[in-house]
Amino acid sequence: MAEPLRIALAGLGTVGAGVIRLLAENGELIARRAGRPIEVVAVSARDRGKDRGIALAGYDWHDDMTAFAALDAVDVVVELVGGSDGPALTLARKTLAAGKGLVTANKAMIAHHGMELAALAEANGAPLRYEAAVAGGIPAIKGLAEGAAANRIERIYGILNGTCNFILSEMAATGRDFADVLAEAQALGFAEADPGFDIEGTDAAHKLAILAAIAFGTALDFASVDVTGIARIRAGDIAQARALGYVIRLIGIADCDLAGQEAGGEAQLFQRVAPYLVPVDHPLAGVTGATNAVVAEGNFVGRLLFQGAGAGDGPTASAVVADLVDIARGNTPPPFSLPAALLAASVPADPGHRRSRAYVRFMVADRPGVLAEITAAMRDAGVSIESFIQQGHPDEEDGQPVLVSMVTHDGPEAGVARALALLEQSPSLAEAPLVMRLLG
Numbered sequence: 090m091a092e093p094l095r096i097a098l099a100g101l102g103t104v105g106a107g108v109i110r111l112l113a114e115n116g117e118l119i120a121r122r123a124g125r126p127i128e129v130v131a132v133s134a135r136d137r138g139k140d141r142g143i144a145l146a147g148y149d150w151h152d153d154m155t156a157f158a159a160l161d162a163v164d165v166v167v168e169l170v171g172g173s174d175g176p177a178l179t180l181a182r183k184t185l186a187a188g189k190g191l192v193t194a195n196k197a198m199i200a201h202h203g204m205e206l207a208a209l210a211e212a213n214g215a216p217l218r219y220e221a222a223v224a225g226g227i228p229a230i231k232g233l234a235e236g237a238a239a240n241r242i243e244r245i246y247g248i249l250n251g252t253c254n255f256i257l258s259e260m261a262a263t264g265r266d267f268a269d270v271l272a273e274a275q276a277l278g279f280a281e282a283d284p285g286f287d288i289e290g291t292d293a294a295h296k297l298a299i300l301a302a303i304a305f306g307t308a309l310d311f312a313s314v315d316v317t318g319i320a321r322i323r324a325g326d327i328a329q330a331r332a333l334g335y336v337i338r339l340i341g342i343a344d345c346d347l348a349g350q351e352a353g354g355e356a357q358l359f360q361r362v363a364p365y366l367v368p369v370d371h372p373l374a375g376v377t378g379a380t381n382a383v384v385a386e387g388n389f390v391g392r393l394l395f396q397g398a399g400a401g402d403g404p405t406a407s408a409v410v411a412d413l414v415d416i417a418r419g420n421t422p423p424p425f426s427l428p429a430a431l432l433a434a435s436v437p438a439d440p441g442h443r444r445s446r447a448y449v450r451f452m453v454a455d456r457p458g459v460l461a462e463i464t465a466a467m468r469d470a471g472v473s474i475e476s477f478i479q480q481g482h483p484d485e486e487d488g489q490p491v492l493v494s495m496v497t498h499d500g501p502e503a504g505v506a507r508a509l510a511l512l513e514q515s516p517s518l519a520e521a522p523l524v525m526r527l528l529g
């Protein structure tokens with residue numbers, strides 16, 4: 090058998106320990122498939138003495154992980170530390186500049202610095218792979234960049250954050266409280282070190298921006314993702330959605346209008362992460378727990394659905410090691426499918442022109458005239474209301490604001506925004522309204 094692929098592993102937390110366990114259990118099978126063994130030779134983490142349930146005695150320990158880049162005995166560095174900047178980025182830059190391969194699960198770093206790292210990788214002939222960074226164990230990047238390479242991708246959307254999906258589906262199934270379910274997601278190893286990245290939608294936005302670059306051949310543009318998280322969703326919204334025939338899911342969605350680019354200008358890139366109402370008979374409605382799903386619509390293949398575990402030690406390790414197998418086999422396409430210099434510039438699309446149906450929820454003072462005030466604002470903004478529900482909810486107590494919601498007919502998003510601007514100063518509203526669009 091050929092020489093081993095020698096790995097230095099930075100980070101021995103949920104994912105890092107998972108990689109060690111996977112290679113220990115499936116190492117022989119993987120060596121046969123890759124044509125050569127994959128061997129961890131060096132490791133680094135913050136705390137050398139911590140009990141991780143794995144034996145580290147056979148590995149060369151380094152307190153400073155950035156030293157990996159200079160080790161002759163290392164072919165590929167695997168970065169499983171996290172953080173968009175700081176030591177992870179220093180390690181990534183040094184590794185690629187030294188011509189060594191880099192495998193990472195770090196979507197924050199790729200979303201912020203992916204273009205720079207891709208250019209560095211290409212300039213130094215070094216492979217850069219990050220399958221674990223998007224949708225965990227699902228081979229979504231490979232499916233899109235390789236399996237769907239023959240297609241123009243019209244639209245890409247899906248459930249990209251396991252923690253949020255776990256929270257939303259558990260709350261709906263059991264009526265459990267948001268904070269309680271989040272604590273369980275953290276204990277299961279799904280959540281980011283700062284779970285604000287999950288619940289505010291930032292983590293899903295990192296992944297969406299990466300997928301969009303691969304799908305549309307546009308330069309990675311995380312900054313222009315329109316992001317809304319799940320923190321404002323109440324049990325009452327979940328109940329209202331259910332009564333209307335929907336479930337609530339945090340969805341990342343992107344499309345790209347290339348007409349401008351074809352006329353010599355720039356492509357218009359739409360990227361949004363937000364909670365959506367998903368019809369109960371839609372394939373994404375049945376995606377529960379930490380499962381993720383990615384839908385890609387190609388102009389020849391039609392609709393592809395990739396589904397599987399989006400977080401957790403085993404599934405994420407599976408994606409990390411699949412990248413190592415590709416490197417061992419010499420299958421190293423450009424990091425974003427096209428060479429970095431060919432990724433096209435784009436401008437963010439104006440969401441106001443997009444059409445959708447929307448669920449709009451208000452917490453209102455329970456007094457006469459409030460509903461008339463809301464419907465008048467909708468009328469004045471030209472928004473057509475399909476249904477309006479004021480429904481008692483078990484959380485309510487006398488004198489407390491009441492949850493009322495409406496569903497609009499299909500119309501430009503700017504219309505709902507105009508109506509809510511008209512209501513902005515209204516003393517009848519106890520908090521800002523919540524808008525969730527219906528997934529079409």
Ligand SMILES: NC(=O)c1ccc[n+]([C@@H]2O[C@H](COP(=O)([O-])OP(=O)(O)OC[C@H]3O[C@@H](n4cnc5c(N)ncnc54)[C@H](O)[C@@H]3O)[C@@H](O)[C@H]2O)c1
Nearest residue numbers: 100101102103104134135169170171176194195400401405
């Ligand atoms: N947990 C998941 O399900 C999952 C899924 C996909 C991607 N990811 C990504 O994988 C990466 C790791 O996530 P995790 O859940 O394993 O995190 P974790 O917090 O469990 O582990 C992080 C590890 O990095 C080490 N570390 C931190 N700072 C370090 C430093 N300066 N030098 C050396 N080691 C250092 C810690 O000691 C720890 O061993 C993150 O980028 C995360 O976003 C995680």
Ligand SMILES: N[C@@H](CCO)C(=O)O
Nearest residue numbers: 250251252280281400
């Ligand atoms: N915190 C992330 C981990 C996987 O990227 C999630 O919950 O999806």
Ligand code: NA
Nearest residue numbers: 220223225227
């Ligand atoms: Na993946």
